[in-house]
Structure formats: structure tokens, C-alpha cells
Amino acid sequence: QLHAPDQSRISLKRFCAEEEKEIPSSEIVKGYEVGPDEYVIITPEELDSLAPEMTNGIEIEEFVDLVDIDPVYFESSYYLAPDKKSEKAYALLLAAMRDSNKVALGKVVMRNKQYLTALRAAGNAISMATLYYPDEVTSLEELDGLPKGEIDASPRELAMAQQLIEALSGPFEPEKYRDEYREQLMQMIDEKASGKTIVALPQKKETASKAVDLMAALEASIAAAKDKGGEKAKKSA
Structure with missing residues (x-):
């Protein structure tokens, strides 16, 4: 500021x-x-x-399946690299986790704080993710407004929703996604730094949302997804 x-x-x-x-x-x-x-x-x-005792390593306590860890527990991710003395131990742990499809749970001290961590094989490296402790995660019982029991949906509505999922399904390719706000902000900063005049666009006025026809919205979404899939097929042909 x-x-x-x-x-x-x-x-x-x-x-x-x-x-x-x-x-x-x-x-x-x-x-x-x-x-x-x-x-x-x-x-x-x-x-x-x-303050927890500072150590130079990670204390591994047990191994679990990655699918057993709810993503809500993940906080920050890091890549670990070995020093010269631990190259063999690093390679052995990496290979063992890769072969067993297991994740190591352990504890590490960073910045005078003890973290719960999950270590997993990530290509030729070990990835370490810090995890939230259970009392740091909001439980579903604490949330208001969630649907209770079975939803009142017809078989046709459920089938349409499943069609939408199938039409939009594909492999995870993170490079497809961009932080458009950050890109526009950096472009604006570069242009202002070079002396260009920036004209601010008027903000769109918020309008009251109308009641949504669920079936019509699903049908439109499925049609758009199929069109998008057709365009990809043409480009790759």
C-alpha cells in the first residue's frame, strides 16, 4: 500500500x-x-x-492408501530432495511406495511448528503434503443448509445429470486452466509501467437471478459439452 x-x-x-x-x-x-x-x-x-524439538528428518508413523485421505485434509505441497548421505534411503522409500501404492504418514517440524504430513511417490521424487489436523477441519455436522436424506429427483433428472458428467469427463490436465485474473492484472501493470493509459471497463450490474429450470439447464449444458467435445475431435484429427 x-x-x-x-x-x-x-x-x-x-x-x-x-x-x-x-x-x-x-x-x-x-x-x-x-x-x-x-x-x-x-x-x-x-x-x-x-516448542517441538527441531529435527533434520521426518518421523514416519504408518502407511495408508492415498484414497483413504479426504482431500479436505491437504494443506500445502512440497518436493523433497535427499542429501548425499540419504540418497539410497530416499530411493528405497520412493520405490517401495511406488510399488505398494501406499502413502507414508509422518510428522515434521518446520518454523517451530509440528506438521502432520503425507509422503507419496511423484514420478522420480517424493512429494510431501502438510495435512490439517482433524480439529482444524470443519465437520459436515457443523454446516447448515445441507440437504437431508435423499433428494427429490426423478430418474430422468438423475440420468441427465449423469450424461452431463460423462460428456465433460476427461483426464486431469492442469495446463488447460489459467488464473485469468492474475494474467489480466500483470498485463495491466506492464502496460501502466510502459506509460499506456488504462481505461477501466464499467462493471456489470448484478441482476436478480430467476428460478432455474433444472432440466432445461442440464439439457443445454449437455449440448454445449458435446459441441465442445466435437471441436476437440476436429482439432486433433
Whole structure:
């Protein structure tokens, strides 16, 4: 963020609302809210005593099938590379996981925090994904508005929905998808940096949505999907 008149950087100040004054970082402590306007203060020494022991490796606890891990648990992914001393162990683990189609669950400490991780064979490398702990994932029981029981759909409606899935099914090819907003933003930045004048397009007004005819929408989607599939076949011919 910049200050518009002189384009200088904005700095955020630490401000005490109670005393209405700026305060130094030495007067800031960490607190955990246990009730309305009620906090338990935790000192840096207390936090240090709880910090997990730093290690140079990953502690593997068990092996599971990848399909048994709900994707909702995945957080961030990394590729692991061995050092000279662990090249053989790395290659053995990679080959064993590839042959068994198993995923290793383990724990690793990064940035003073212990993470639950899943290791899997990814080509010629081992991929490590950090996982959320169960209490960090919202359970379905906590969500409101989900349909309860069987949906009231006719066999024809279900068949149409299945046709749509079949018409749009294909292999996962991530290169087909682009972050269009980021591309447009970077193009705008490049053009402004080169001195071009940018004209902002008027925003579309939101209109009240009308009730959707499910069958008509499915039929239109299936027709569009089939047309799209035909275009791909022509291009590849």
C-alpha cells in the first residue's frame, strides 16, 4: 500500500485503544481470549518451553492408501530432495511406495511448528503434503443448509445429470486452466509501467437471478459439452 499524493510506503503503527497512544513492541504480549474481553497472557518463555524439538528428518508413523485421505485434509505441497548421505534411503522409500501404492504418514517440524504430513511417490521424487489436523477441519455436522436424506429427483433428472458428467469427463490436465485474473492484472501493470493509459471497463450490474429450470439447464449444458467435445475431435484429427 502507498500514500496516493507522494506514493511513499505506508507503515502500520502499534496503537493502544485503551490509552489512545502508540506503543513500542517491547510492551506487546501474546494473549489467548477465553471470554469477552478476557485473556490469558502467555510469555515467550512459556511458548519456547512448548516448542517441538527441531529435527533434520521426518518421523514416519504408518502407511495408508492415498484414497483413504479426504482431500479436505491437504494443506500445502512440497518436493523433497535427499542429501548425499540419504540418497539410497530416499530411493528405497520412493520405490517401495511406488510399488505398494501406499502413502507414508509422518510428522515434521518446520518454523517451530509440528506438521502432520503425507509422503507419496511423484514420478522420480517424493512429494510431501502438510495435512490439517482433524480439529482444524470443519465437520459436515457443523454446516447448515445441507440437504437431508435423499433428494427429490426423478430418474430422468438423475440420468441427465449423469450424461452431463460423462460428456465433460476427461483426464486431469492442469495446463488447460489459467488464473485469468492474475494474467489480466500483470498485463495491466506492464502496460501502466510502459506509460499506456488504462481505461477501466464499467462493471456489470448484478441482476436478480430467476428460478432455474433444472432440466432445461442440464439439457443445454449437455449440448454445449458435446459441441465442445466435437471441436476437440476436429482439432486433433
